[in-house]
Amino acid sequence: xxxxxxxxxxxxxxxxxxxxxxxxxxxxKSLKRRLQKILLDNNMDLLALINKIKTNKIFLEQIxxxxxxxxxxxxxxxxxxxxxxxxxxxxxxENKNINIxxxxxxxxxxxYSMMILLNExxxxxxxxxxxxxxxxxxxxAAKKGVYKYRFNIGYLDNFDKVIKENPFNYDEYNxxxxxxxxxxxxxxxxxxxxxxxxxxxIFRQHDLVKGENLFFAKFDLILCRNxxxxxxxxxxxxxxxxFYDHLYxxxxxxLGMHETMLGEIASRFDKKGQxxxxx
Amino acid sequence: MYKAVVIGGSAGSFQVITRILNSLPKNYPLPVLLSLHRLxxxxxxxxxxxxxxxAIEVTEPFDKDTIKPGKAYLAPSNYHxxxxxxxxxxxxxxxxxxxxxxxxxxxxxxxxxxxxxxxVGIILSGANRDGAFGLKKVKQLGGLTIVQDPNxxxxxxxxxxxxxxxxxxxxxxxxxxxxxxLSLK
Numbered sequence: 426x427x428x429x430x431x432x433x434x435x436x437x438x439x440x441x442x443x444x445x446x447x448x449x450x451x452x453x454k455s456l457k458r459r460l461q462k463i464l465l466d467n468n469m470d471l472l473a474l475i476n477k478i479k480t481n482k483i484f485l486e487q488i489x490x491x492x493x494x495x496x497x498x499x500x501x502x503x504x505x506x507x508x509x510x511x512x513x514x515x516x517x518x519e520n521k522n523i524n525i526x527x528x529x530x531x532x533x534x535x536x537y538s539m540m541i542l543l544n545e546x547x548x549x550x551x552x553x554x555x556x557x558x559x560x561x562x563x564x565x566a567a568k569k570g571v572y573k574y575r576f577n578i579g580y581l582d583n584f585d586k587v588i589k590e591n592p593f594n595y596d597e598y599n600x601x602x603x604x605x606x607x608x609x610x611x612x613x614x615x616x617x618x619x620x621x622x623x624x625x626x627i628f629r630q631h632d633l634v635k636g637e638n639l640f641f642a643k644f645d646l647i648l649c650r651n652x653x654x655x656x657x658x659x660x661x662x663x664x665x666x667x668f669y670d671h672l673y674x675x676x677x678x679x680l681g682m683h684e685t686m687l688g689e690i691a692s693r694f695d696k697k698g699q700x701x702x703x704x
Numbered sequence: 705m706y707k708a709v710v711i712g713g714s715a716g717s718f719q720v721i722t723r724i725l726n727s728l729p730k731n732y733p734l735p736v737l738l739s740l741h742r743l744x745x746x747x748x749x750x751x752x753x754x755x756x757x758x759a760i761e762v763t764e765p766f767d768k769d770t771i772k773p774g775k776a777y778l779a780p781s782n783y784h785x786x787x788x789x790x791x792x793x794x795x796x797x798x799x800x801x802x803x804x805x806x807x808x809x810x811x812x813x814x815x816x817x818x819x820x821x822x823x824v825g826i827i828l829s830g831a832n833r834d835g836a837f838g839l840k841k842v843k844q845l846g847g848l849t850i851v852q853d854p855n856x857x858x859x860x861x862x863x864x865x866x867x868x869x870x871x872x873x874x875x876x877x878x879x880x881x882x883x884x885x886l887s888l889k
Contacts, residue, residue: 452788452794453788453789454786454788454794454796454814455786455794455796455798458796458798458810459798494796494797494798496797496798496799497797651797653767654767654794654795654796654797655796658768681797682780683764683765683766683767683780683783683795684766684767684795685766685767685768687768
């Protein structure tokens with residue numbers, strides 16, 4: 426099933442007309458692929474889908490959830506987590522509070538990664554963790570903090586690289602047990618986060634397209650990883666502006682490994698790797 | 705007359721890719737788009753290994769990078785690499801397709817839509833069927849299709865799957881692929 430650009434636009438304007446969601450500034454290729462997948466999964470053609478969206482609010486919400494991409498990992502890209510561990514988070518050690526926003530947190534693996542890292546740095550007590558996503562199902566999974574074990578065996582390698590090893594000193598090895606933070610239950614094939622971690626974050630549904638900050642706070646650190654690749658340039662800039670306005674000076678924005686900030690807004694940050702410091 | 709080359713490969717393709725890249729001159733007039741499977745834990749170092757003797761620059765692109773001639777773009781580990789109609793790179797972390805991310809099919813299909821009859825698609829050695837569908841798209845949209853000679857491949861599955869699905873234009877050895885690419889200057 427191959428959709429034309431006009432058909433994708435028709436879908437986008439239907440959603441826009443029937444709800445507060447707006448996908449008109451999402452990048453075309455991914456949006457088209459997601460829509461094709463939805464049609465296939467629901468065994469529907471576009472007209473049938475659009476009719477159902479117009480008449481059934483619950484179905485519309487489901488389609489909106491299915492449009493979003495929800496792939497994330499514990500300590501995804503260890504290099505970035507090592508940067509946070511050695512270069513960025515220690516700068517906040519004298520702060521009274523550390524406000525952190527995971528924008529587009531999906532199923533929450535990086536929210537837990539952050540809390541684990543903060544705890545190892547003895548900074549978790551002063552941290553306020555906010556996490557948001559458009560997809561309420563993903564948020565529910567994030568609150569539960571239960572992940573497939575076998576499918577995600579790479580999580581443990583990442584954990585070791587970030588928490589146990591020191592890339593600058595191979596003699597150093599912190600033998601932190603996994604059980605300190607999560608239980609591995611091989612019978613149910615799951616990794617279950619410990620309760621003390623689950624209680625900390627404030628999770629909220631949030632649409633970055635709206636350009637608002639719903640936490641009424643300013644942040645020392647914002648992580649927004651592999652989210653803006655689904656946005657067009659114009660929407661990316663709107664989101665960067667939102668982050669800029671709600672970061673403290675010298676606060677950091679951390680993007681995905683292959684995301685980059687372009688245009689005028691980039692001059693208001695100092696960039697090192699994937700970390701952008703607000704000037 | 706051609707505007708881009710897209711190459712897909714998996715098991716047994718690394719040395720072939722290296723030979724091809726090492727043969728292209730610095731001012732090669734086309735961009736080379738590479739969608740290669742790699743072992744999941746080998747996430748870095750691949751681009752460096754490919755760059756050692758290559759005269760053209762090999763990069764793992766950022767999202768929305770503009771595609772330029774004389775450069776090779778390697779799909780980053782754990783991302784799908786799409787080609788947008790405006791000749792920019794689009795990356796995605798959507799689920800693996802046929803257990804693969806990057807998916808060769810997706811890079812080929814979107815490159816075919818962007819470059820149509822101005823595209824050369826090449827499938828190399830590999831141990832699964834990814835790429836066969838993408839190469840078919842290249843053919844359907846008027847592009848030129850090449851498959852590495854299965855007799856020369858370390859693993860034939862990928863090339864044979866492609867040959868089954870598409871009446872390709874050429875079955876070439878590595879040296880013939882290189883000669884052909886150099887003739888496009």
